[in-house]
Amino acid sequence: MPSWFTPLAALCALMFATAPILIAQAPYESTMGLVQKIFYVHLPSAWMFLLAAITCGIASLRYLFRGDPRQDRLAWAAAELAVLFGVLTLVTGPLWARKAWGVWWQWDVRLTSSLMGWMVAVAYLLLRRYGGPGSDKLAAGLALFGIVNVPFVYISVNYWRTIHPTTNVVPTLPTSFGVPLWFSAVTFLLLFVLLLRMRVRLEEQRARVDALYLSMDS
Amino acid sequence: MFAHIVWLVLRKDFTVEVRSLEIAYTTLFFAISCVLVFAFALVQEGRAPVGGAAGILWIAVAFAGTLALGRTFERERQAETLRALLLAPAARPAVYLGKLLGIVALLTAAEIVLVPLVALLFQASLLAHPVWLALILLTGTVGFAAVGTLFAAMLIRARSRDVLLPVLLYPITVPVIIAGVRATGVLLEPELDVGLLQVWLALLVCFDVVFVTLALWTFEPLMTE
Numbered sequence: 001m002p003s004w005f006t007p008l009a010a011l012c013a014l015m016f017a018t019a020p021i022l023i024a025q026a027p028y029e030s031t032m033g034l035v036q037k038i039f040y041v042h043l044p045s046a047w048m049f050l051l052a053a054i055t056c057g058i059a060s061l062r063y064l065f066r067g068d069p070r071q072d073r074l075a076w077a078a079a080e081l082a083v084l085f086g087v088l089t090l091v092t093g094p095l096w097a098r099k100a101w102g103v104w105w106q107w108d109v110r111l112t113s114s115l116m117g118w119m120v121a122v123a124y125l126l127l128r129r130y131g132g133p134g135s136d137k138l139a140a141g142l143a144l145f146g147i148v149n150v151p152f153v154y155i156s157v158n159y160w161r162t163i164h165p166t167t168n169v170v171p172t173l174p175t176s177f178g179v180p181l182w183f184s185a186v187t188f189l190l191l192f193v194l195l196l197r198m199r200v201r202l203e204e205q206r207a208r209v210d211a212l213y214l215s216m217d218s
Numbered sequence: 219m220f221a222h223i224v225w226l227v228l229r230k231d232f233t234v235e236v237r238s239l240e241i242a243y244t245t246l247f248f249a250i251s252c253v254l255v256f257a258f259a260l261v262q263e264g265r266a267p268v269g270g271a272a273g274i275l276w277i278a279v280a281f282a283g284t285l286a287l288g289r290t291f292e293r294e295r296q297a298e299t300l301r302a303l304l305l306a307p308a309a310r311p312a313v314y315l316g317k318l319l320g321i322v323a324l325l326t327a328a329e330i331v332l333v334p335l336v337a338l339l340f341q342a343s344l345l346a347h348p349v350w351l352a353l354i355l356l357t358g359t360v361g362f363a364a365v366g367t368l369f370a371a372m373l374i375r376a377r378s379r380d381v382l383l384p385v386l387l388y389p390i391t392v393p394v395i396i397a398g399v400r401a402t403g404v405l406l407e408p409e410l411d412v413g414l415l416q417v418w419l420a421l422l423v424c425f426d427v428v429f430v431t432l433a434l435w436t437f438e439p440l441m442t443e
Contacts, residue, residue, distance in 0.1 A: 064439050112392075119389040126385055132377030141372060141440045145365065145390050148432060152393035152425055 005197060012190040019187050022180040029177075035099040038092050040180050044188035045088035046114070051192065052082035053117055056124070057147030060140035069207065072136050075143060077199035079124045081192060086118035113153040120146035223308045227316025228323075234293070235324075241289045242324060249282035249328050250335060257339040271342030272402035275332060276358070276395055282328050283362055284384050287321060287370040295374050304441060311434040314367065318430075321363040322356075329355050347405050350415060354405070357422035358398035361429060362391050368433040372440045397421045 019040075029036035059075035062068060093111065094104040105111065120142065127139045173181065235241060256274045260267050294300035303313055333351065337344040344351060369386050373379040401418035404411055 064436065116389050116392050123382075123386045123389055127376070127382055130378045131373075131382060132375075134375050137440055137442075138372045138376060141368070141436050142386055142390075144436060145429070145432065148428060149390050149393065152421070152428075153396075155393075155421060 001201065002197070005194070008190060009194055012187065012194055015183070015187040015190065019180070019184050022183055026180045027176050032100055035096055038096040040184045042089060042092040042096060043181065044185040045085045045092065047185060048188050048192045049082055049085040049089050049114070049118075051189075052078045052085055052196075053121065053147065053150075055196075056082055056121070056143050060143035060147075064137065064140040064144065072140065073200050073203035073207070074196075075140060076128060076203060077196050079121050079128075079139075079143065080199060081195055082121040083118065083125060084195075085188075085192070086114065086121060089114060090118060109154055113150055116153045117146065117150060120149070220309060220312050223312035224316045224319065227303070227313055228319050231290070231317070231320040232323075235320075241286055241293075242327065244289065245282045245286040245324065246328050246331060248285050249278045249332055252278045252281050253332065253335055253339060261339065266340035266342070269403050269406060271336050271340040271344060272399045272406060274340065275336045275344070275402060276398045278332055278336070279325065279329060279355075279359065279398075280362065280388070280391070280395060282332075283321070283325050283359075283366060284387060286324050286328075287363075287366045287387075288380055288383055290317070290321060290324075291370045291374050300371070300374060310438045310441060314371070314434060314437040317371065318360075318363055318367045318433075321367055322359055325359045325363060326356070329359065342406055344402070344405065347410060350405055350410075351402070353419060354398060354401045354422070357419060357426055358394055358401075361394040361422060361425045364426060364429045364433050365390050368437060368440070371437070394422065394425055397425070 023037055023040045026037070026040075028034065056075045056078035059071045059078060063071040063075060093114075097106065098104050124139050124142055124146070127135050127142060131138060253274060256270075256277070260270055260274075291300070294303070304310070306313075333344055333355075336342065366383075366387055369390075370383055373382055373386075376382060397418045401415055401422070404415045404418065
């Protein structure tokens with residue numbers, strides 16, 4: 001593990017312990033009340049979901065055309081994180097929506113494209129797990145198609161009714177809401193970096209063990 | 219040269235298929251069974267659900283398409299002919315394009331039977347605007363088959379490919395299915411909204427262009443062992 005790992009992990013743990021206090025002290029939103037606080041978990045996990053998906057897409061593209069195994073390991077790790085943060089996003093979203101919109105689920109642009117993106121990430125993992133030898137390249141191709149697909153899902157659902165809050169909510173937040181949100185976002189980002197590093201390291205060690213076995217045989 | 223290779227691959231598939239008609243018959247029968255199952259489930263007391271026909275037509279096309287894609291490449295795998303095809307001194311994108319055209323032709327043939335059947339069983343006026351319907355079906359089928367042909371070809375070497383094909387294919391082709399269903403739904407309205415129809419058709423065409431280009435670009439690295 002690199003030298004920065006342990007201090008960063010300690011900082012991340014400390015921030016995760018502090019975040020609930022900050023969130024609890026933030027004022028209640030006037031119309032939604034307590035349920036609005038889900039937002040401090042929902043939005044950062046949605047951002048990390050997006051970041052993981054983009055990381056996976058770029059790493060896959062580079063692996064497909066350059067064949068660097070490090071990019072492949074990065075793509076795999078990022079895909080797993082996309083599934084993890086995707087679950088967080090897709091679970092916290094409906095919990096909030098039930099109170100705010102009165103329904104658990106709505107076939108809205110963001111919801112549909114997130115769900116489809118998450119399903120592509122799950123399909124990626126299924127392919128890697130059960131595809132057998134050679135599935136690394138196939139998974140990279142799938143990730144590439146998945147990334148390109150997102151705008152199409154977005155446009156195609158956009159002709160339906162949209163009720164999800166838009167992106168201009170964040171810059172107009174008052175400080176009392178903004179501080180816990182950004183604190184929470186940085187905490188999630190640290191978690192993302194730490195998990196990604198750990199997962200890539202696991203794959204690196206597996207690759208080394210495989211290489212050692214091969215050298216023993218020959 | 220490029221067009222000639224595309225033609226040769228297409229003709230080879232056509233010749234093999236005409237000898238047995240295995241994929242054509244099984245795909246068609248499967249698609250018809252699909253529509254019948256939906257008819258049993260959804261048509262109650264002689265009444266079909268409003269707007270259901272568009273969805274069922276596309277579900278049948280997607281299911282039958284998955285089956286046809288799997289079977290087409292399974293045949294290549296069993297006879298080890300895909301390797302021969304890839305070893306041939308031919309441009310890989312041309313091989314892909316030939317395969318794609320074969321699948322599109324097969325699915326178009328299935329759709330010619332499916333459309334009247336769905337129109338009949340679900341009392342839908344699908345044939346009121348035949349040119350629009352043909353355009354929607356063609357662009358939608360090309361989009362679905364463009365992704366499907368590439369995925370089925372690359373899965374040929376993978377384990378559990380039969381299950382993995384739909385698992386990978388459906389999340390990616392969701393926009394095609396949405397656009398196809400919505401556009402067909404517009405045709406079933408009493409008043410034809412040409413503006414809305416053009417929006418969906420434009421989306422389908424964009425999808426086709428982007429995914430065919432992407433597939434042509436990635437077919438080479440994906441099919442290299």
